[in-house]
Structures are given as C-alpha cells and as structure tokens.
C-alpha cells in the first residue's frame with residue numbers, strides 16, 4: 589500500500605492532544621461482583637464476540653507503532669482470562685513501549701505475580717476497598733480478602749517497582765477505613781489512589797449518589813492524620829498526587845466529578861469486543877474488530893483506522909450523578 593510511507597507516527601486529535609496511553613480490556617468476566625461495578629447476575633459476552641489474545645497483541649503492536657508508550661491491561665478481571673500471560677509476554681517485548689501495566693483485583697496474584705514481572709510488567713495497580721473480611725465480601729459480593737492480601741504479598745515479593753492500591757471511597761461504606769488503608773500502604777512502601785465513583789452502567793441495589801464521597805473530602809480526612817505534600821508528579825493519568833514526607837508513599841486522587849481532566853486527556857480505551865472508545869464518558873467509538881477480522885494481517889489498514897478515529901475524540905465527558913446515566917456500559921466492559 590502506497591500510503592504506508594505517509595503513515596503518521598503519532599496519534600493527535602482535533603484538539604491537539606497526543607494519545608500515548610491505551611487501556612485495553614481483555615475480558616468482561618470477573619470472579620468478583622463489586623457493587624459499584626457489576627450487577628449480581630451478569631450476562632457476559634459470548635466468546636466469539638471477544639477479541640482473541642492474538643488480535644489483542646496485534647492491536648498492541650499497531651498502537652505502539654503509532655506512538656503509544658503506555659499500555660494498561662484491565663477488564664473485567666484481566667487475570668481470569670486463560671493464557672493472559674502469553675499476551676503480556678507479547679506486549680512486553682514491543683519496541684517503543686515504555687510501560688506495560690495492569691489493574692487487577694489481586695485474586696490471582698499469588699499464582700501470577702512472578703510470571704507478570706518476568707513478562708516485563710514493572711508497576712501494578714491492585715484494587716482494595718476494605719481491610720475487613722466481612723465488609724470486603726459485602727463490597728465485592730463474593731471476594732475473599734485473605735486471598736487478595738496474599739496476592740499483594742506475592743506482588744511485593746515478585747519485585748514490582750511500584751505497587752499502587754486503588755480504593756473507591758464510599759460514604760458510610762468504607763470512609764472509616766481510609767486512614768487504615770493509608771497506613772497499610774505506608775507500612776509496605778506502596779502507593780494508594782482514592783477514586784470517586786463514576787456513574788457507569790445501571791446497578792439496581794446500589795445508590796451512587798448516596799455513597800458519593802469527593803476527593804476533597806477524602807483528602808481532608810487523611811490530612812487530619814498524615815502530612816500531605818502536593819507534588820506535580822503524574823503517572824500519565826488523571827490522578828493528582830501528594831507525598832507523605834519521609835516515605836516513598838504517594839497518595840493520589842482520581843476525581844472525575846470535581847476536577848475536569850479532559851483538557852490533558854492522552855488516552856483511549858479498547859473494549860473486550862475490540863471497540864475503540866475515544867472517551868470514557870461518551871459514546872464515540874469505532875470497531876477495530878471489524879477491521880481486524882475483515883482484513884486479517886493488514887497492519888496498515890488497522891493503523892489507518894486508528895488514526896482516523898482520532899477525528900471523533902470528543903472534547904470531554906459529561907458525568908452527572910443526579911441524572912439518569914447516559915452511559916450504559918459497565919466499567920467491566922470499558923475497562924477501568
């Protein structure tokens with residue numbers, strides 16, 4: 589194809605933002621059913637609709653050839669997908685990729701932390717909303733806290749450069765554990781980010797507005813016990829970071845409601861079905877599965893499709909907790 593010589597080496601949208609970060613969901617399935625993320629009885633996608641691991645590896649290659657430097661693997665629970673380590677091994681050796689990382693609920697880490705580290709993963713995010721076994725089970729509906737804690741220890745032993753805990757802060761659900769969670773990461777040299785709940789998907793038995801807790805409220809609470817020093821550090825995401833003096837620990841706040849991070853958005857997402865989502869809070873998307881399956885092996889065509897999709901990346905999201913959700917995708921489908 590003659591256009592091959594004109595293929596851009598960067599992804600730039602209409603607003604001049606460079607897309608260098610892709611989050612890829614490798615499964616919509618999960619062994620947990622967190623109340624803010626999934627309904628109790630979920631219907632998962634038929635296998636044929638889900639991208640194969642080979643297709644995902646091809647996407648990773650296309651994105652890195654277009655200047656993407658960071659890939660985050662997520663889901664659903666990425667580590668429940670069969671043979672997912674093979675995908676990490678393929679992605680881990682892509683030239684140009686500076687960072688391969690994942691977000692996990694930790695349930696499979698006891699078994700997989702070592703192989704992930706060997707595949708080239710240097711940083712890892714582990715979700716943990718409570719240190720109380722019974723409460724942990726209530727929030728995840730089925731999760732076993734001990735297993736996750738053993739997974740966190742396995743990750744520490746495997747030698748990841750950074751381990752970050754992700755906690756969704758919820759009023760009257762886990763706000764009384766926020767200080768304990770900070771102490772937990774501080775004692776282990778890890779980081780923590782507190783996330784404001786986002787209205788993704790309709791969940792019957794969970795009232796998001798009732799449990800909503802702003803990042804400012806979480807930060808004020810932490811500041812009653814720990815000194816927080818503001819830093820300009822970024823990990824390429826929407827987190828605002830603080831350092832706890834005399835420790836390596838960073839405390840981050842991800843605040844889709846209270847602070848608008850769209851202006852500097854550098855990311856896109858790929859769903860389990862190969863849908864390229866240009867914005868977490870909007871419906872703008874393009875099917876990469878269609879390109880992959882109708883033109884197998886045609887890397888140039890795939891890259892052209894990705895370049896073209898940049899034209900429909902919207903300026904920003906419009907989340908509103910009070911309004912009826914306009915976004916019907918669950919987080920497990922979009923890939924947190």
Ligand code: SAM
Pocket residue numbers: 618624625662663664665666691692693713714715754755756783784785786787788919920923924
């Ligand atoms: N299963 C993995 C996990 O739990 O870490 C990866 C996928 S999960 C969807 C990624 C992150 O999204 C988790 O930290 C989870 O707490 C967060 N999350 C899920 N639903 C959310 C929501 N509605 N608002 C904010 N964060 C959410």
Ligand code: SF4
Pocket residue numbers: 618619620621622625626663664665693715919920
């Ligand atoms: Fe599963 Fe992660 Fe969603 Fe919890 S947040 S249900 S662990 S995908």
